[in-house]
Amino acid sequence: MSTSAHLSTSSTRWDARLWGVLLTVSTVVGLDALDVSMVGVALPAIRSDLGLSTSALQWVVSGYVLGYGGLLLLGGRTADLLGRRRVFLVAVGVFAAASLLGGVVDDGALLIASRFIKGLAAAFTAPAALSIITTTFQEGPARNRAISIFAVFGASGYSAGLVFSGLLTEVGWRWTFLLPVPIALAALASAIKLIPSYDRDDSGAGYDIPGAITGAVGSLLLVFGVVEAPQVGWAAPRTLITFAVALALLAAFIVIEKRSSHPLLRLGILRSGPLARANLGGALFFGAYIGFQFVVMLYLQSVLGWSALQTALGFLPAAAIVAFGSPRIEPLIDRIGTPRTIFAGVVAHVLGYALFLRVDEHSGYAGSVLPSMILLGIGFTLAFSSLNIQATAGISDDEQGLAGGLLNTSLQVGGAIGLAVVTAVLTANGGSEASAGALLTGLTPALSVVTGIAVLGLLVALSGVVRLRGAEEPSAEPELALAAK
Numbered sequence: 001m002s003t004s005a006h007l008s009t010s011s012t013r014w015d016a017r018l019w020g021v022l023l024t025v026s027t028v029v030g031l032d033a034l035d036v037s038m039v040g041v042a043l044p045a046i047r048s049d050l051g052l053s054t055s056a057l058q059w060v061v062s063g064y065v066l067g068y069g070g071l072l073l074l075g076g077r078t079a080d081l082l083g084r085r086r087v088f089l090v091a092v093g094v095f096a097a098a099s100l101l102g103g104v105v106d107d108g109a110l111l112i113a114s115r116f117i118k119g120l121a122a123a124f125t126a127p128a129a130l131s132i133i134t135t136t137f138q139e140g141p142a143r144n145r146a147i148s149i150f151a152v153f154g155a156s157g158y159s160a161g162l163v164f165s166g167l168l169t170e171v172g173w174r175w176t177f178l179l180p181v182p183i184a185l186a187a188l189a190s191a192i193k194l195i196p197s198y199d200r201d202d203s204g205a206g207y208d209i210p211g212a213i214t215g216a217v218g219s220l221l222l223v224f225g226v227v228e229a230p231q232v233g234w235a236a237p238r239t240l241i242t243f244a245v246a247l248a249l250l251a252a253f254i255v256i257e258k259r260s261s262h263p264l265l266r267l268g269i270l271r272s273g274p275l276a277r278a279n280l281g282g283a284l285f286f287g288a289y290i291g292f293q294f295v296v297m298l299y300l301q302s303v304l305g306w307s308a309l310q311t312a313l314g315f316l317p318a319a320a321i322v323a324f325g326s327p328r329i330e331p332l333i334d335r336i337g338t339p340r341t342i343f344a345g346v347v348a349h350v351l352g353y354a355l356f357l358r359v360d361e362h363s364g365y366a367g368s369v370l371p372s373m374i375l376l377g378i379g380f381t382l383a384f385s386s387l388n389i390q391a392t393a394g395i396s397d398d399e400q401g402l403a404g405g406l407l408n409t410s411l412q413v414g415g416a417i418g419l420a421v422v423t424a425v426l427t428a429n430g431g432s433e434a435s436a437g438a439l440l441t442g443l444t445p446a447l448s449v450v451t452g453i454a455v456l457g458l459l460v461a462l463s464g465v466v467r468l469r470g471a472e473e474p475s476a477e478p479e480l481a482l483a484a485k
Helices: 016-050 054-082 084-104 108-136 141-171 174-178 180-194 209-232 237-259 267-271 273-303 308-328 330-336 338-356 365-392 397-431 436-471 477-483
Strands: none
Touching (some): 016 054, 016 084, 016 108, 016 141, 016 273, 054 084, 054 209, 054 273, 054 397, 084 108, 084 174, 084 180, 108 365, 108 397, 141 174, 141 308, 141 330, 141 365, 174 180, 209 237, 209 397, 237 267, 267 273, 267 397, 273 308, 273 338, 273 397, 273 436, 308 365, 330 338, 330 365, 338 365, 338 436, 365 397, 397 436
């Protein structure tokens, strides 16, 4: 049985300590978003300075995704078993060190390695941070409010990263890697002071070492195969072997989990319909957006000739809408439920991607780019908090890290697959070169794929709305109660 040093959430007013815990862990998710957005704007400058191809440039993003997506499940369960505070502190420290390393290296391979280490650290901080919130705040309006604030920090970090990256890239792209260092250290100092010892499994349960090894290595190989396939070919022997080994390890992982008395992943949790829809829908939602961001960053700078700062400001309206809207979304979620808000958010994204298909080398910002950015901001505001709430609702405290790890794994693996597929389409249609003409040739096919991924996510979201209407399912509790048995 788990024990926990819960802070009181019975009052409608939160005390300073409770706010401190929430703001500290939220700062870390904001730092993650800051890092992602800053790297996106800096990609053209990194390519120019280090002489990277478009496919190699993808690895600056994918190296992070590999570590993050490959180890999130292990990170979430580790937080449950070893203690969320301990895992959170160590991982934030590693993140700070890897940020410093990325800012001083002078080789593409070392830069990608530093990104992998940062992703590995984030694989432990993200589920630990989310599970700290979900085990601190009682399920319902209090938790919904806390998760909405958590999402605000992600949006604010993203928007701040866009602005800072535009400014810093003008000075030197290395500063975009160094800026997270003092922020991570400040969050670490605050966490040491404010965060108490949270749930740790002290029931005498053993550690599922075989499951941890097969699950982690299998996930890493699967993500590696996905992000490498555009470079070596989807049907190349190397790619097929990688996928075969990854699937064999994941199959072994499932067998081990079924037989283990203390599994790393309790497979029964996957029988929850709301949780499954949140994970699948989140993977498609994030996969479409990461692919879109990669293509549009290159389009704005290489085709339209925008500076890094102009590109950053071009994305700012979307992030500003999320930062403004997320704190105010909780009453809507309470009133209409997560399935409907997720559906509305995905609809906004599909429309935003479809509208961007009109752009060419003469497109103006107000008429062609801004409408999509507004729709993307609205979509994130509606869907992101709702996905986090739906994925963790009704889950027992001793599996909140697992639930958070599952969701973040889905988001990151979805992002990796989306980016890999979109990059493959872009390069296959002439976008492998840095010239404006080549990128423009591959733009429409790549954006069509992005829109198609988003449409698949729309179908998943629609299934949740249909289920809600047909079964009168106002919340996730019925299915989750069944899954907990």
